[in-house]
Amino acid sequence: MKISIGNDHAGTSYKEMIREKLEAMGHTVTNYGTDSEDSVDYPDFVHPVAEDVEEKKADLGIIICGSGNGANMTANKHQGVRSALCWNSEIAKLAREHNNANVLSIPARFVSEEQAVDMMKTFVETEFEGGRHQRRVDKIPAKKYC
Template sequence: MKISIGNDHAGTGYKQMIQEKLESLGHTVTNYGTNAEDSVDYPDFVHPVAEDVENKKADMGIIICGSGNGANMTANKHQGVRSALCWNTEIAKLAREHNDANILSIPARFVSEEQATDMMETFINTEFEGGRHQRRVDKIPSKKYC
């Protein structure tokens, strides 16, 4: 699977750990995140991830910032992106099963490294259920509101 990953300064350590884990599982990872802990602006690192997912250059994306909120809001500005801010594996699983989320947003300051890794594994290994959920996902994009 092709996965794009991006982060701000709060997510550097988590990104490195998650990238190593993904690559050890045989996934191809494109890293757009900063590799330093100096303050940066998260949109500079999130937009490229969302563009990869939007343009189907990546199957999924993972974005990481302090609260996960700013990164999530940024990613969801892109057509076809359904980024989910998750703080445990149950939310990550439901985001995939019910919402066909294609980007996982991790709040680095509010989850442990173990939780982040568990959420990532759950997210990439969970399939969308379709069915009644597909009808709802189809209603997300709206020319009226976009």
């Protein structure tokens, strides 16, 4: 599987650990994240991940910032991206099964590295259930609902 990953300064160590685990699992990883802990702007590292998912250059994306919120908001501006901010493996599993999430947003300052790796494994290994969930996912793109 092709997976793009991006992070800001808060997620550098998490990104390295996750990248290594993904490659050991046989996945191809494209790293758009910073390799430094010097302060940077998360959108600069999240947009390329979301673009890869949007353009189907990557099967999934993983983004990491301090709270996970900014990265998640940025990724979800891209058409066809369904980024899920997750804080445990159960949420990551449901995001894939029920919402067909294709980007995992990790809040580095609120989960341990072990939790982040567990969420990544769950996210990557879980399939979308389809069925009744497909109808709901189909309604996510903005339309005239208001």
